Amino acid sequence: MPPAAAEPLTPERILETTEEVLRRFGPTKATVVDVARALGVSHGSVYRHFPSKAALREAVTDRWLARSVVMLEQITSAPAESAPSKLEAWLEALFEAKRHKAGDDPELFATYTVLLTENSGVVDAHLTELIDQLGRIISEGVAAGSLAADDVPAAARAVFDATGRFHDPQYAADWLSPTIITEFEAVTALVVRGLRA
Amino acid sequence: MPPAAAEPLTPERILETTEEVLRRFGPTKATVVDVARALGVSHGSVYRHFPSKAALREAVTDRWLARSVVMLEQITSAPAESAPSKLEAWLEALFEAKRHKAGDDPELFATYTVLLTENSGVVDAHLTELIDQLGRIISEGVAAGSLAADDVPAAARAVFDATGRFHDPQYAADWLSPTIITEFEAVTALVVRGLRA
DNA sequence: CGAGTGACAGATATTGAAATATGTCACTCG
DNA sequence: CGAGTGACATATTTCAATATCTGTCACTCG
Known part of the structure; x- marks a missing residue:
């Protein structure tokens, strides 16, 4: 420095x-x-x-989250074979990104996990954004007839909640398990199947 | 005393x-x-x-968990209208039990949450038992033709993972939200739909 | 005997005084 | 001016001493 x-x-x-x-x-x-x-x-x-240390740390948290949304937004807005496969790809991209962040530099990940719990407001906004992306993918599927959902935002939220074990940093320790990918695939398959038309 | x-x-x-x-x-x-x-x-x-304070606390934890399994075991082994409705009832019973424990006496719940994180071995055994119960319900559904699952234990595990937000004590704070029941129902419906034959 | 004791050594937690950090603001100086 | 300063009051953290707790064991006594 x-x-x-x-x-x-x-x-x-x-x-x-x-x-x-x-x-x-x-x-x-x-x-x-x-x-x-x-x-x-x-x-x-x-x-x-910056008016306070808290505001400074919040701004750092916000930036970090904003950066990690870009790639998912690309998946969301890119054309795809089908909505179900786009949904699977999106969920897998989210999981893989988190898993690598947690696995490659555990200390830095732990640092950001602390920031995240400190700034739940920023996190909530971020989660809303992610769930919104899921909603757009589901809408696309409903329009194309490949997915069924009478309340798209609720369905998006349900998909996000159901896959929490694979994106909530609280479970980061589990992501090192060799069986975690199988478990991820089982949940994803279950959820996508539940959403199919 | x-x-x-x-x-x-x-x-x-x-x-x-x-x-x-x-x-x-x-x-x-x-x-x-x-x-x-x-x-x-x-x-x-x-x-x-007891050989140590840790062993004593572990035994207390074990007892507490064992007690809470009884009611779920009753649902598991009782006859029901259909496997999907038994599955829903089981998940709801689990959620309601946890939600009440957490809501009625938050301090005691926090105490047990600490014991739980201290004794992950005991917890793992308990989770295995719960997932086993889920597996039995799913098997029943597969036998009756109302549910589909080519790998029952994996499906049971997936159902448990997908509903984590509604039984993992780490989320206890969320259980106070007025929308939590709607969210629970959305996830449950999604999961059960994903499992239907 | 053998269930229960209590003094003891080492580990852990509490406490409060000293050190460091946060946040403010009257001031400097380009 | 107005971006940057640094001394200051207050809040928070650190650290070392002190107190308490854990776990052991030679012993007591019904």
Whole structure:
């Protein structure tokens, strides 16, 4: 981390550095003073851009979640063979992304899990977005006659709830089990079958 | 709590008193000395019957889980209109039981949640038992032609996983939401539909 | 005997004083 | 000006001492 550049201090730069500091020190040790030090400014300056440490961490959480939605949005809006297969692909992409994040860098994942529980409001908005994507896929299926659902948002929510074990970070430890993929496939198959016209 | 009776000190009495002490002091404050005091004996005597505090707490956990299985076993082995409706009744009984335990005495529920995370081995055995009951209901449905499943144990497991949000204590906070019942019904309907022949 | 004891060593938890962090704001200086 | 500062008051965390608890065992006594 270079001690400073004469670049202007922007919210964006602060967020980047906060991520860096969180990655290095973890969620309990990372302080606003650390962030300021890494940026080569006083901690008072950070408070010019974010009203509190909580707001700063919330913004980091939001950014992180926003990034992870992009790929799923691509699946959602891309044309696919059929709605059921798109649904399966979407669920698998979500699971695989989470599983790799958790498996490849467990410490960083644990850090973000802490941030997530700290910022349930941001998480709720994110989940709403994901469920909305599911709703769009299901609508597509209903329109094409391959899926059946009289209340699409409720069905989307049900699919999301039913697959919680494969995306809720609380279950991250289970994702290391060698049988987890079989279990994922069983649940996915059950859910998609339940939704078929 | 009477200071002692001249009754013989049995594992059963110790377990009862330990439950009592856990209920009153919570999982972090309850000590073996407290249990001994409540029984009117020295704490050394408790160690005559249980090799460690951990073993004692594990035994309490086991007892508690065993008690809660009885009602579900009754549903499992009772005759029913159809396998799908028995499956629905079983899932609803499980959810309602948990929801009431969590809602009626949140502190006690929190205490047991701590014991549960401490004793994952006991919990795993308990979950296996529950999933086994589900398997028996599904088998019955397959035999009667009302349900379809080529791998019954896997299907049972999938049903259990898919309904996790409505029995995993980690979600207990959600059970207070006024929409939770609707969500439960949506997931149950989806899962049962996915299993229908 | 043998169920129960209680003093003991080592492990764990509590406490409160010192150290560090958060958040504010009057000020500096380009 | 106005972005950035740093000294300050308050809140939170850390750390080491003290207290309590766990687990053992030689012993008591009905």
